[in-house]
Amino acid sequence: MLRAMRAAHERQARANVRQWVLATLLVLGALGIAACGSRAGSPAPSSAATSPRPTTQVLSATSRPTAQAKPSVDRNALAVKVTAHTKTAQRGGVASVTIKTTPGALCGISVLYPDGPSSARGLDPAKADKKGVIVWKWTVASSVKKGTWPIDVSCSIGDRTGDAETSFTVK
Numbered sequence: 340m341l342r343a344m345r346a347a348h349e350r351q352a353r354a355n356v357r358q359w360v361l362a363t364l365l366v367l368g369a370l371g372i373a374a375c376g377s378r379a380g381s382p383a384p385s386s387a388a389t390s391p392r393p394t395t396q397v398l399s400a401t402s403r404p405t406a407q408a409k410p411s412v413d414r415n416a417l418a419v420k421v422t423a424h425t426k427t428a429q430r431g432g433v434a435s436v437t438i439k440t441t442p443g444a445l446c447g448i449s450v451l452y453p454d455g456p457s458s459a460r461g462l463d464p465a466k467a468d469k470k471g472v473i474v475w476k477w478t479v480a481s482s483v484k485k486g487t488w489p490i491d492v493s494c495s496i497g498d499r500t501g502d503a504e505t506s507f508t509v510k
Contacts (some may be wrong), residue, residue: 410476417441417501419494420471427508432509433478438492442471446494452483467494483509 418440425434436448447464451459461477486509493502 352425355463356442357388378385397407417444417496417499418502419446419492419503421490421492421503421505424490424505424508427510429485430479430485431481432479433476434479435474436490436495436505437472437474437494438467440467440471440473440494440501441496441499442467442469444494444496445471448475449491450477451489451491451492453486453488454479454484459482479509485509 357377370447385488420439421436422439423435423437425436428434434450437444440446443477444467445464446467448462450459451464457477457480459477459480461475465473465475488509489504491502491504
């Protein structure tokens with residue numbers, strides 16, 4: 340019973356982190372699109388004219404099917420694949436994740452420890468290179484509890500989104 344409750348809690352926490360990462364990427368993408376639309380030498384538009392409406396975008400982009408609904412396969416989903424990752428790391432050691440996706444995609448990563456998502460340096464959102472590759476490297480805090488912890492990656496480009504999951508063990 341306790342194991343089932345813990346698993347349900349971890350799934351919900353991962354879903355919350357995934358939604359936060361996706362919302363951040365959508366806002367960054369909207370700001371990038373807004374910046375590309377401005378002309379050099381023209382007066383700066385008012386903030387009311389250029390402010391994206393992230394609330395609407397985030398709600399529609401992060402809506403999840405209810406438990407009763409059968410999820411459909413999204414043919415427009417963005418492919419995101421973990422191609423390499425650290426399987427085990429010592430506290431104070433370095434861990435890494437490498438993904439492959441569409442070149443130019445904006446991606447965020449979340450390493451979810453029992454106390455919440457990691458804020459380690461190196462886990463910032465990144466843009467996939469011309470081969471579609473992103474490598475994240477970070478130091479595992481010495482205070483992290485031993486155990487196996489999930490890693491979630493969420494990416495977006497245009498109106499396409501996708502994610503990948505893996506995990507690593509802290510010894």
